[in-house]
Amino acid sequence: MEDLVVGARSRSGDGETDDGTTGEGRQKARSFWKELPILLGIALLLALVIKTFFVQAFSIPSDSMQNTLQAGDRVLVDKLTPWFGSKPQRGEVVVFHDPGGWLPEKAEEPNAAQKVLSFVGLMPSADEKDLIKRVIAVGGDTVECSGNGPVKVNGKALDEPYIYPGNTPCGDKPFGPIKVPEGRIWVMGDHRQYSSDSRYHQDRPGGGTVDEDQVIGRAFVVVWPVTRWTSLPVSR
DSSP: HHHHHHHHHHHHTTTTOOOOOOOHHHHHHHHHHHHHHHHHHHHHHHHHHHHHEEEEEEEEOSSSTTTTSOOOOEEEEEEEGGGGGGOOOOTTTEEEEEOOOOOOOSSSOOOOOHHHHHTTTSSSSSOOTEEEEEEETTOOOOEEEEOOOOOEEETEEEEOOTTTTOTTTTTOOOOOEEOTTHHHHHEOOOOOOGGGGGGTTTTTTTTTTTEGGEEEEEEEEESSSSSGGGEEOOOO
């Protein structure tokens, strides 16, 4: 009889068990661990959708865009507006796929974790076959630069305050006049004497220009490091 009373006390009141927990508490804990994989899956799906259709993070690998961008900066790229027919415009800083032979072979492959996280957009792209440059001329434009510059588009000299201090507009690589084919763009780095851009690939298909279809989107903000947070306006 006494044992029965003790047993009743251990399960009386609010349903507390011998270990001090309630049946309701255990059910909540089990429910949380069951739902956690679903919540993680939804979060990853949302991240993938955002990366695919809206914005994507990219890491700046070199100093070719100084002083606008520094090596190690992280930028966000707008991938949404191209879905609505937006085309690259003069003065935009854009990320684009390697047109072919612009980049050397990668020395080191990203590990599996980096590939997965970059695939869903939780870290900057692990694909080093992407470049970032400024659009100088678009399809139908005639672009040229002689001597110490300036760069001219359709005969009009460009005002380029973003050029790296001490560089000349031509960057010791005069070119043109070149008529940019329709559907293509002419790109250059802001650090003219440190950028392997359109000027250096005129012997390749496209004559140094980049197909608009290779453009991923416009870089519109620096988000990392926080001390360098800034927007990237279009400079025409």
